[in-house]
Amino acid sequence: MAENGKILYCNCAHAKVVPDEVKEAVLDGLCESGLEWQAVSDLCEMVARRDPALRQLHGGGPLKVAACYPRAVKWLFGSAGVPLDPAQTQICNMREESAEQVLSQLTHLELTPNVPEGAGKAPREIVDEAEDSR
Amino acid sequence: MSLTQTTALQVILFEGEPATPFTPDERKSLFRQILGRGFSIRRTSQPEAVSVDQRVQSLVVGRFHGQSPAHPGLPESGQNLVFLDVSDQPAANLADCVTGRAAELQTERQHFDHKSWKPWFPVIDYDRCTNCMQCLSFCLFGVYGVSDIQQIQVQNHDNCKTNCPACSRVCPEAAIMFPKYKAGPINGEIVNDSEIQREKMKVDISSLLGGDIYSLLRDRSDRAKSRFSKERDSSKALTERQKCLVKLQKDADIPPEVLMSLPSPEEIQRRAAEASAKAEAAIQANRQRQAANPDPE
Secondary structure, rough: OOOOOOOEEEEOOOOHHHOOHHHHHHHHHHHHOOOOEEOOOOOHHHHHOOOOOHHHHHHHEEEEEEEOOOOHHHHHHHHHHOOOOOOOEEEEEEEOOOHHHHHHHHHHOOOOOOOOOOOOHHHHHHHHHHHHHO | OOOOOOEEEEEEHHHHHHHHOOOHHHHHHHHHHHHOOOOOEEEEEHHHHHHEEEEEEEEEEEEOOOOOOOOOOOOOOEOOEEEEEEOOOHHHHHHHHHHHHHHHHHHHOOOOOOOOOOOOOEOOOOOOOOOOOOOHHHHHOOOEEEEOOOOOEEEOOOOOOOOOOOHHHHHOOOOOOOOOOOOOOOOOOOOOOHHHHHHHHHHHHHHHHHOHHHHHHHHHHHHHHHHHHHHHOHHHHHHHHHHHHHHHHHHHOOOOHHHHHHHHHHHHHHHHHHHHHHHHHHHHHHHHHHHHOOOOO
C-alpha cells in the first residue's frame, strides 16, 4: 500500500452476501501483513447512524476499501456526506473477487482508482459544500 | 434510542513504542472478536494516528508494560480516550479482556447496540437519479424525504422494512440500491441497458397487478372482512389476504412478513396519499426553482 495510504475493511456483519471464506481470508491476510489498517463491523450500519468515525475513515489521501460493489460503496460514503475521492480510491469487491485478488490489490503499493464516474451529488454533500463555503 | 443519537466507539490496537507488538494470531483473534461485537478496530504503530474526536471514543489497547506511549502528539487519557494495558494478559484471555472493556464503555456511554438493527435501507445512486419522486410516492413507511433543495434523500433509514427491495423496483432508472440484496443491479452491480428496460417495465406496479395496488389491497381486505363477518372464520380471511399478496410478493420480491404486517387498508390509503402529496410538492417546488433559475445549458 502506498505510503500514507489507508486500508479499510468492511466485515458486512449483518448479511451473508459476502462469502465467509473470502472475508475470513482477507482478514487473516491483513492481520499477517503487518500493515496499518482499519476494520469496521458494517459500513452500511455506520452510514445509517451517520457515525462520526466515517469522517476519520475517509480523511483524505489514498484509500483502498475492501467491501462490495464500487457503485454501492461510492454512494454509501456519498450519502453520509463524505464523498470518496475518485482519483485516490480503489474499491475491492469481496462479493465478486477471490480473497487472493482482494489481498493482492490491498497490499500492492500502487493504487488503481476505480470509483464509478459520474457527476451526481448526494444532498448531504451539497449541504456540506455550502457550509464549507460560508 | 434513535440511530443517530449515539456516539461511536472504536478500538485501536497500538503497536508502536513503547508497546510490544501483538502476534499475527493475537491480531486475528482480536479483530474477529471485536468486529463480532460490532465495534470498529484499527491497527497502528503511529501515536499521531490516535486522535481525539468529541464524537468518537477510542479504546487504545496495547502491551504498554506500565508505560504510557510517550509522544508529543498523543493525547492523554480522558473521557474520549481510554487506554487498556494488556501486558499481563495471556494470549488466550486477550480478546475477552478487550471486548469486555469495550462492552463496559458501550454501556457507560450508551453507544449504539449493534445487534439491535439489521442495516437494511436504500442507497441512492445520484449519478442515475432523476429526482422523479417515484420512490417517495411509493414508500408507505416514510423512509424517503426531500432535502432543503427538494432533492430526494433517505431520511429515516430504520423505517425501512428488512429485506424488502420494493422501492428499487419502481425506480425507472435503477438508481436505488440495497447493498445487502442478493442480485444486481439492486445490490450495486453496474446497470446495463437491458436491465434498465427490465426495471422500466416494472415501474407500473399497478398494471403488474391488474389494477391500483392500494385499491387492490383494500378490496381484497374488504372482501376478507366480509367473509370473516359471515363465516366467523378468521383463518379464511387470512388465507384470502395471503393469496392477494402472493403476486405482489413474487413480482416485487417483498418478504411475506412485510406484506402481512401492512397497516389497515384505510391507513395504507392515508399514508399513500401523504407520500404522494409530499412527492407532488417536491416536484412543484423543483419546477418553480428551475423556472426561476433556468439551466444555462
